[in-house]
Amino acid sequence: xxxxxxxxxxxxxxxxxxxxxxxxxxxxxxxxxxxxxxxxxxxxxxxxxxxxxxxxxxxxxxxxxxxxxxxxxxxxxxxxxxxxxxxxxxxxxxxxxxxxxxxxxxxxxxxxxxxxxxxxxxxxxxxxxxxxxxxxxxxxxxxxxxxxxxxxxxxxxxxxxxxxx
Numbered sequence: 001x002x003x004x005x006x007x008x009x010x011x012x013x014x015x016x017x018x019x020x021x022x023x024x025x026x027x028x029x030x031x032x033x034x035x036x037x038x039x040x041x042x043x044x045x046x047x048x049x050x051x052x053x054x055x056x057x058x059x060x061x062x063x064x065x066x067x068x069x070x071x072x073x074x075x076x077x078x079x080x081x082x083x084x085x086x087x088x089x090x091x092x093x094x095x096x097x098x099x100x101x102x103x104x105x106x107x108x109x110x111x112x113x114x115x116x117x118x119x120x121x122x123x124x125x126x127x128x129x130x131x132x133x134x135x136x137x138x139x140x141x142x143x144x145x146x147x148x149x150x151x152x153x154x155x156x157x158x159x160x161x162x163x164x165x
Contacts, residue, residue, distance in 0.1 A: 016073065018160055023153060024063070026152050034136060037138045042058075061078070064077075
């Protein structure tokens with residue numbers, strides 16, 4: 001079915017909305033790739049001996065609704081840190097200087113990604129939990145190379161009858 005537009009502005013607005021809707025597919029691909037990198041770069045980096053892996057870091061990922069900002073459309077993969085919990089004694093005690101039992105759930109993605117962990121067990125600078133595990137950076141690099149998210153966007157636009165090369 002053909003669409004009719006009375007002005008370039010009307011066409012632009014229509015295309016922005018369609019692209020924003022299709023960006024959901026790109027976001028889903030990006031979220032999947034980030035989850036894969038959490039598994040690979042975080043959970044498979046070492047086997048913890050002082051705590052049990054909860055997988056909450058991975059399971060807290062979500063894709064925000066695409067946002068239209070001027071002539072740009074953005075989709076973002078983030079953590080819902082309300083889904084990362086602290087357990088007694090503090091599940092994330094390795095990240096708190098001097099074993100302060102405060103809830104550090106909001107900090108966990110940053111701490112894990114950047115390796116910004118307090119060394120509460122003395123001189124263990126080679127400890128795996130002190131190493132950066134840049135899962136977001138690695139996922140971004142993979143997506144930049146594979147363009148899988150771009151293909152998902154294009155395919156969704158094509159399914160709406162929009163010709164994309």
